[in-house]
Amino acid sequence: MTRIITLFCILIAQISFSQTAESYLEKIRNNEALLTAFFQQMPKGGDLHHHFSGSVYAEPLLERAIAEDFYLNLETLAVSKTKPANGNWENFSSLKEKGKLEYYEQQIMQTWSIKDYNGSVPSDDQFFDSFMKFEPTIKGHFAEGMLELKKRAIAENVLYIETQLSTIPCDMNVSDLSDFNTKLRQAASQKDEKTVLKLLADLHKSLEKKEAKKYAEDFNTNFLAKLHKDLKIDDEKFTMRYQNFVLRFMEPVDLFKNLVIAFISSSESKLTAGVNIVSPEHGQTSMKDYWLHMVMFKYCHSKFPDVKYTLHAGELTLGLVQPEELTWHINDAIYVAGANRIGHGVDMAYEANSYDLLKHMAQKNIPIEINLASNEFILKVKENRHPFTLYKDFNVPIVISTDDAGILRSNMTEQYVLLAKRYPDVNYETIKKYVYNSINYSFIQDESVKKQLIKDLDNRFKTFEAKFSKN
Structure with a gap:
């Protein structure tokens, strides 16, 4: 009797999975639990829009702060290793x-992340x-x-992370150069x-x-290379x-x-994967100096033409800034700064000549890093308000990313669940293309490393898709 039951279970399993991965995905579009199980196991390539501190x-x-007996500001819930002079x-x-x-x-968990967020402060x-x-x-x-x-990535079948780990420490005294601040802003105000x-x-x-140069060399040698090697970060499962x-x-x-x-x-280091610019795009200084920042990237590119860079651009929406400020950030990131990738790009529908801009991105293979959970929480932009379909319809290369999975209480699997559920016209083969994009459009300098990751993806997809094939 036991053997009969076992054979029956095997038969049912074979019937259930006598289909392709694509046909199975279409059956489960509206079931988040089934989508989660599907995408948890699906190979997910790389996470290219990733902030280290926001992803832990x-x-x-909190455990570390308690173990090391940090001081807690009882009002702001910030912590400090030593007791500051001011504050409670x-x-x-x-x-x-x-x-x-x-x-x-x-209280700390609800302040250091979006756990149990209740809307008491703007998102x-x-x-x-x-x-x-x-x-x-x-x-x-x-x-x-x-x-x-690394452990979390391996567990959900992510092969690669391109993270923004740390600013480069620099104690250089530039007080004698402060006149440049005024001169640069004056010229920038005239778009000169x-x-x-x-x-x-x-x-x-x-x-x-x-x-x-010495600050860059010290960072590369004594921090980045040492940490990466000592931890044995790269192996056959992860990069x-x-x-x-x-x-x-x-x-x-x-x-x-710093730039x-x-x-x-x-x-000067193959471990680095380009340059980025961060902090709230709608901040006062960010808005005032945005064009100037783009020209700075243009200048640095002229001196370091082999260095690639991705720029946070268009992480804005109607109501967050004045309407006219939604029309030019992605444009300038591409046409002025010459960005190799764009992060967020949420205001694309408002950008001046957005159709021409989208065509340019497609023609020049400038990918957009889509961060669905992040855009929903921070900007309240999701589903049909999100420009994802604009990018897709104009054939702009798309990569799916997490942004800050720790603060957002998310992971890479959830990004694909949101993608599949919200955009039913995106089929399995297209999703698979986005996965490969996340390696093909990465800034990995060593082509042999990139080729090996693609090979690993091929093998992982072969194994994954075999689960849905007829036995």
Whole structure:
């Protein structure tokens, strides 16, 4: 009897899976549990839009803060290794003695991530403000975070992560160059690109005299290469590369200094995968200096033509900024800065001459990094309001990414679930193409590494699709 039951179960299994992966996907379009099981097992290639600090989940960060007895600001829920002079701070051991630790643990989880988000603060503030609150727990603990991300990636069949790991430390004194801030902004206000480029060339010469190169070399050798090697990050199951990045809210001289160092670093290390620019795009300084930042990238490209860069552009929506500010950020990221990829691109429908811009992206193979969960939470843009279909219909190369999976309490699997459920016209073969895009359009410098990842994808898809074939 036991044998009969076993044979019956095998027969049922064979009947259930006597189909292709594509036909099975179409059957489960509206069932999130079945979609999750499907995409959890499907090979997912790479995650190209990925912030390291925002991708580590809050739980281990909080555990570290408690174990190392950090001080907690009882009002903002930021933490500090030492007690700041101002503010209402108390260390975790004291909170535990008073029986208040559990209460604050819950509050912290809801502040350092979107866990149990209730709308009490604007979603964009909730997201962007969280970084500085938990940042002290990251310092000195990159290794733990990298291993966490690797383990999670392997578990959900992600082969590659291209993460923005850390800014490059630099204590260079540029106070004597502060006049460039005024001069650059004056020229930028007139959109005088020729003058801006001349000022940047002069500024670059001054930075070279201050040994900008040594900061890049120190970062590459004593931090990045050492950490990557010691942790044995790359193996037969997983690969990681690193984007250098700069912060939009800095003054022009400081930002350009960091940008030059980032480009030097990327030009001299195969572990780096290009350069990026981060921080809220709608911030006051970000908006004021946006065009200037794009010209800075154009200048650096002229000096380091082999370095690739992806730019956060168009992470904006109606209501967040004035309508006219929605019309030019992606345009300038592509036509002025010369970006190799675009991150977010949510305001595409509002961009001036958006059809021509989309055609240009398609013709020049400039991919868009789509972050569905992120765009939904931060910008409240999803489904038919999201420009995903615009990019798809104009044949712009698409890659699917997480952005900040830790803060957003998400993962790569969920991004594909959202994609399949919200856009039923995207079939399995198209989704599979997006997966391959995430390797083909990566900034991996070593072509042999990229070829091996493609080979691994071929083998993994062969194994995955065999589950749905007739036996």
